[in-house]
Amino acid sequence: MEETLEPNNLTPQSSSRDDQPIIVCRDVHKWYGNFQALQGVSMEVNKGEVIVIFGPSGSGKSTFIRTLNRLEEHQRGQIIVDGIELTHDVRNIEQVRMETGMVFQQFNLFPHLTVLQNITLAPLHVRKWPKDKAEEVATQLLVRVGIPEQADKYPGQLSGGQQQRVAIARALAMQPKIMLFDEPTSALDPEMIKEVLDVMIELAHTGMTMLVVTHEMGFARGVANRMFFFDQGQIVESGTPQQIFSNPQEDRTRLFLSQILTH
Amino acid sequence: MAEEIAAPRQILPPPAERYTWLGWIQKNLFSTWYNSLLTFITLGLAYALLKPFLTWLLEQANWEVVEVNFRLLMVGQYPPDEIWRIWLLLYLLAAVVGLSWGVWVRGRLALALGLLLAPLLLALLPIATPSARLNLVAMDLVAVAASRMGRLGGPSLRRFAAWSWVIYLVLVILVVRGFALTPEVMPRVPTNLWGGLLLTCLLTVVGIVFSFPLGILLALGRRSSLPAIRAVSVVYIEVIRGVPLVTILFMAAVMVPFFLPSGITIDRVLRAMVGITLFSAAYLAENVRGGLQAVPHGQFEAASALGLSGFKTMTRIILPQALRIVIPVLMGQFIALFKDTTLVVTIGLLELLGIARAVLAQPQYVSYQREVYLFVAAIFWVISYLMSYISQRLESVLGVGER
Numbered sequence: 001m002e003e004t005l006e007p008n009n010l011t012p013q014s015s016s017r018d019d020q021p022i023i024v025c026r027d028v029h030k031w032y033g034n035f036q037a038l039q040g041v042s043m044e045v046n047k048g049e050v051i052v053i054f055g056p057s058g059s060g061k062s063t064f065i066r067t068l069n070r071l072e073e074h075q076r077g078q079i080i081v082d083g084i085e086l087t088h089d090v091r092n093i094e095q096v097r098m099e100t101g102m103v104f105q106q107f108n109l110f111p112h113l114t115v116l117q118n119i120t121l122a123p124l125h126v127r128k129w130p131k132d133k134a135e136e137v138a139t140q141l142l143v144r145v146g147i148p149e150q151a152d153k154y155p156g157q158l159s160g161g162q163q164q165r166v167a168i169a170r171a172l173a174m175q176p177k178i179m180l181f182d183e184p185t186s187a188l189d190p191e192m193i194k195e196v197l198d199v200m201i202e203l204a205h206t207g208m209t210m211l212v213v214t215h216e217m218g219f220a221r222g223v224a225n226r227m228f229f230f231d232q233g234q235i236v237e238s239g240t241p242q243q244i245f246s247n248p249q250e251d252r253t254r255l256f257l258s259q260i261l262t263h
Numbered sequence: 264m265a266e267e268i269a270a271p272r273q274i275l276p277p278p279a280e281r282y283t284w285l286g287w288i289q290k291n292l293f294s295t296w297y298n299s300l301l302t303f304i305t306l307g308l309a310y311a312l313l314k315p316f317l318t319w320l321l322e323q324a325n326w327e328v329v330e331v332n333f334r335l336l337m338v339g340q341y342p343p344d345e346i347w348r349i350w351l352l353l354y355l356l357a358a359v360v361g362l363s364w365g366v367w368v369r370g371r372l373a374l375a376l377g378l379l380l381a382p383l384l385l386a387l388l389p390i391a392t393p394s395a396r397l398n399l400v401a402m403d404l405v406a407v408a409a410s411r412m413g414r415l416g417g418p419s420l421r422r423f424a425a426w427s428w429v430i431y432l433v434l435v436i437l438v439v440r441g442f443a444l445t446p447e448v449m450p451r452v453p454t455n456l457w458g459g460l461l462l463t464c465l466l467t468v469v470g471i472v473f474s475f476p477l478g479i480l481l482a483l484g485r486r487s488s489l490p491a492i493r494a495v496s497v498v499y500i501e502v503i504r505g506v507p508l509v510t511i512l513f514m515a516a517v518m519v520p521f522f523l524p525s526g527i528t529i530d531r532v533l534r535a536m537v538g539i540t541l542f543s544a545a546y547l548a549e550n551v552r553g554g555l556q557a558v559p560h561g562q563f564e565a566a567s568a569l570g571l572s573g574f575k576t577m578t579r580i581i582l583p584q585a586l587r588i589v590i591p592v593l594m595g596q597f598i599a600l601f602k603d604t605t606l607v608v609t610i611g612l613l614e615l616l617g618i619a620r621a622v623l624a625q626p627q628y629v630s631y632q633r634e635v636y637l638f639v640a641a642i643f644w645v646i647s648y649l650m651s652y653i654s655q656r657l658e659s660v661l662g663v664g665e666r
Contacts, residue, residue, distance in 0.1 A: 071564055097570040108565035112583050121579065122569035174569060 022047045022082055022178060022209055023068065029076035030063055030233075037063045038074065039233040047177075048207045052220040052241075055230030056256060061213045064230065065180050068211070069100045082177055098126060101171025105183040107163045109155035115142070115166050116151040119173045127174065134173070141169040145199050161192030165199055172203075179203065181212040215260055221245065229253045319633070326389070328631040329638050332622045336638070339458015339613055345450075348438050349461065350398055354405055357382075359424075359431050361406035365413020366424045367660070379403055432472060439465065454532035458613040460642060462532070466604040466614065470539040471597050477540065478547025479586075483577070485552055496548070503545035509606050511538045516610035535607045543600045550592045554585030587661050594654035598647050615639055 023045040030038035037060045045051055053061045066072040067079060070086050070093045079086045081096045110118050119138035123129045129137075142148045145165040147158075155163055164184060171179060181200065185193040197219050204210055204223040214220070220227055221241050228238045229250070237244070237253045248254045293299045329336065338349060364378070385391065386399040413420055439457070441449045457465065484496030503511070515538035519529060558581050566576040586593070608617035619639045622628055628635070 069568055071567060094570055094572075097568060100568075102565075102568035104561060104565065104568075106559075106561050108559075108561035110562065110565070110580055110584075112587065122571060125575050125579065126570040126572075170569070 020047075020083075021045055023211075024080040025068075025077065026079075027077040028064070028067060028074045028079060030060075030067060030072060030074050037233050038067070040077070041233070041235055042077075043228065043235065045178075045209060045211065047209055049225045050204045050210045050223050051212065052224040052227045053211065053213045053230060054215055054217075054220070054227065054256075055236075059230040060233040061230040062182050063233075065182055065211055065213050068178075068180060069097050069102055071102075098174060099176050100178045100180055101174055101176035102180045103164070103167050103171055103182065103184045105186050107155070107160070107167045107187070109163055109167055109170070111155050114152050114154055115147075115158070118155065118166060119170045122170070123173050137173055137175075138169070141172055142166075144172075144202075145169045146195070159192060160188045161195045164188065164192075164196045168196075168199055168203070178209045178211070181210065181214065183213050183215075185214065185216055217245075217257075217261060229256065231256070324634055324637075325631065326634055326638075328622065328628050328634055330389075332618075332628075335459060335622060336615065336618050337459050338461040339618055340456045341458065341461060342452060342456065345441070345452055348441075348449075352435055352438055353398075354402055355431060355434065357402040357406040358409040359427050361409030362413040362420070362427060363424050364406075365410035366416065366418070366420050368656075379406065432468065435465070435468070454530050457532060459618045460615045462607075462612060463601075463604050463614040465532075466536060466539055466607065467597075467601045469536045470543050470600050470604070473536075473540040474543035474547055474600070475593075477544035479551050479582070481544060481548035482551035482555060485548065486555060500545045500548050503542060504549070508539070508542050508603055509609055511542050512606060512610050514538070531610065532612060535610060535612055539600065539604065539607075542603075543596065546596050546599075547593065550589050550596060551585060553592070554587075554589035555581065557588050558584045590654055590658050590661070594650060598650050601647060601650065602643065615642065 021044040023043070025041055025043045028038050028041045029036070039060075041060070041064055043051075053065065055061050063072055067074045067086075068081060074086075082099050084092050084095050084099075086092060086096060109115075110121070113121065116135065116138055119141060120131070120134040123134040123137065124131065127134075139148065139151065142151055145168055147162050147165055150158060150162060150166070155166065158166065168179075168184075184200070185196050188196060193216070197216060200210070200212070200219065201223055212219070212224075224241050226238060227241055227244045229236045229244070229248075229252070231252050237248060237250045239249075244253065245257070248257060292302045334343070334346070338346065341349070360378075382399040382403050386396040391399070413424065416423075438449075439452065439461070440454075441451045443449060443451045481496050481500060484492045485500065487493050487496070512535060515534040516531065519534060523529065562580055562584065563576060566580045571579070604614055605616040607614055608620070613621055616639055619635050623632055623635055
């Protein structure tokens with residue numbers, strides 16, 4: 001499979017799952033004041049793919065994933081999610097946000113609402129589901145992430161791992177087509193990382209399209225279809241986990257991998 | 264060695280920290296000779312300072328002035344024939360408070376008893392008339408019945424209880440003012456007859472009820488991304504905060520009539536209410552803004568990522584958290600507003616303190632300043648403390664600082 005991507009010159013993906021890529025980014029640029037966070041990022045993601053994005057801090061990987069649901073605005077280039085282009089049009093943005101779920105490093109659960117209310121809030125107010133349906137879906141999701149008994153507790157009463165699993169359930173409750181994970185395990189104690197990764201692995205096996213910013217290389221090796229190495233706002237290298245781990249082409253990739261894999 | 268590790272670990276109870284109160288006295292007041300000395304010196308000082316006050320309070324104070332002018336202090340010159348309206352409102356208040364208690368607070372027997380005892384204690388005061396005593400006791404019964412009802416209804420009555428407060432507040436104004444159905448039924452009581460504690464409470468309640476939403480809007484306006492709205496909010500807040508309340512009240516009383524076409528007048532009490540509301544809103548806006556800034560940015564992001572609209576994000580996610588953070592400050596502002604209502608005396612309205620001074624201006628009562636002012640101070644303290652207490656309860660019910 002030919003995986004290297006040139007900016008503005010995208011080779012069509014020979015995907016076996018679906019012919020239309022669900023996410024298309026072309027030459028995306030983003031500045032914070034004078035600092036350029038993204039310098040021409042191009043990427044195509046097919047339905048059902050699990051993408052792992054990694055790289056040193058400040059490399060633009062979080063910024064990139066946040067441009068995909070417009071938490072950050074890109075200033076040049078094109079982002080098309082599920083056939084909808086992200087522009088200043090608020091309706092487009094709302095549409096894309098309904099189709100993408102996001103999980104944050106700091107969980108960002110709503111502390112004044114119970115676990116169940118956290119999960120049902122968006123289905124009730126955005127999807128306009130009746131309460132019964134929203135609660136039924138929420139309960140099923142809590143079973144799926146393994147904490148059905150915590151439904152009536154408040155986020156502050158849960159451990160970090162449990163909170164992050166609630167956050168995943170909250171994102172899934174909107175029945176998104178794409179899930180974005182922004183360093184989902186970086187704020188967790190080591191013994192809680194596994195319980196969150198297990199949920200994510202299970203999700204990957206169901207065929208969810210996932211973009212995951214993470215340094216959990218075990219997760220990448222296990223379920224990722226492709227990996228992208230970011231540095232200084234650019235994609236330095238991409239490929240299957242096997243290519244990246246056993247035969248990285250770029251010196252920077254090799255150096256970074258040696259730093260995070262051997263300590 | 265291995266057996267020792269395998270043995271189940273003994274869980275030790277925390278060390279007991281219970282004393283008899285004699286033990287407490289010994290530990291805290293007489294633990295060493297110099298602590299004992301300090302205790303005696305302090306007691307002696309306290310006695311020396313309080314003795315004149317206590318002798319005055321117990322032996323010399325003559326509360327006749329309060330007794331004679333009691334109605335004046337409570338309702339000003341409100342017509343005696345219409346005072347039943349105030350009683351009606353108090354009965355309704357007892358019902359609404361009782362209902363809310365039954366629906367939201369439940370349990371807390373000691374507290375409920377305290378609340379019930381308050382009117383009974385008032386009934387026992389020597390200045391109460393027999394009919395007032397009867398009314399206070401009956402009010403207690405109404406409150407008990409209402410709380411019983413609230414308890415039985417439980418959470419299903421929540422909406423009803425919340426609405427009952429809204430309806431009650433509208434009724435207060437309607438009933439106090441009268442709506443003149445026919446000349447005989449509920450005639451208008453002109454506002455220049457409103458006074459005393461009644462006026463103080465009305466100014467406070469109206470001030471709180473209207474300045475609260477206005478303050479929230481101003482706080483949101485100040486954080487708005489639209490420059491025009493932001494500018495208006497900033498200018499409003501900074502101008503009002505830079506001016507003393509007395510000035511605003513004077514403006515309302517003296518300046519406003521200049522700008523109105525002749526023949527149109529706005530009621531004086533209404534003008535005072537507007538002045539107090541506008542003043543308080545500027546301060547509340549800054550308090551609320553503090554709360555808004557304390558909500559982490561991640562909350563906005565999470566709400567946006569879920570597809571919630573800006574309005575829903577604000578009303579469902581941000582404001583509930585922001586307001587909860589600032590409950591203590593808000594209540595402080597409301598207490599300040601309550602005490603600031605005394606300033607309306609400068610524009611000729613006789614609220615509680617104004618009436619007190621009017622009473623003292625009469626030659627036969629000149630020498631009773633201490634009694635009158637102490638009485639007024641006691642009323643202010645009780646109501647302020649009640650507000651502060653409600654704030655604490657609200658905080659613990661909403662779990663401030665816990666989640």
